[in-house]
Amino acid sequence: xxxxxxxxxxxxxxxxxxxxxxxxxxxxxxxxxxxxxxxxxxxxxxxxxxxxxxxxxxxxxxxxxxxxxxxxxxxxxxxxxxxxxxxxxxxxxxxxxxxxxxxxxxxxxxx
Numbered sequence: 001x002x003x004x005x006x007x008x009x010x011x012x013x014x015x016x017x018x019x020x021x022x023x024x025x026x027x028x029x030x031x032x033x034x035x036x037x038x039x040x041x042x043x044x045x046x047x048x049x050x051x052x053x054x055x056x057x058x059x060x061x062x063x064x065x066x067x068x069x070x071x072x073x074x075x076x077x078x079x080x081x082x083x084x085x086x087x088x089x090x091x092x093x094x095x096x097x098x099x100x101x102x103x104x105x106x107x108x109x110x111x
Contacts, residue, residue, distance in 0.1 A: 004071035007064045007082025014060035014089045018097075021053045025098035054093050061090035 028046075064086035071079030 003067045003074070004076045004079035004082055007067035007071060007079060008085060010060055010067065011064040011082055011085035011089055014057055014064065014086075015092075017053075017060070018057055018089065018092060021057075022096075022098040025096075029098065057093035058090055061086040061093070064089070 064082055068079040068082035068086060071082065
């Protein structure tokens with residue numbers, strides 16, 4: 001049961017890392033659009049950061065899948081939850097969710 005819990009925790013750490021990455025990318029994009037003064041970010045550094053994010057997230061998901069498979073082979077059913085979370089994490093590493101964040105969401109009833 002220990003490996004199944006560790007599998008779930010590793011997947012949750014991966015989701016937290018992905019969340020922080022998407023929030024940071026949204027802040028960078030929003031500050032560029034609004035014209036606020038930000039630190040000068042080299043494009044190469046940003047591309048390297050994006051690649052690093054994908055590598056770390058996929059690595060965490062693969063580790064979680066590995067631990068989930070070991071737990072499942074030892075007849076612990078909770079390892080399947082770790083495997084499913086890891087698969088979702090691996091897929092979400094390649095989807096740019098930061099493009100869909102919005103600070104001012106207004107709903108117009110009369111339009």
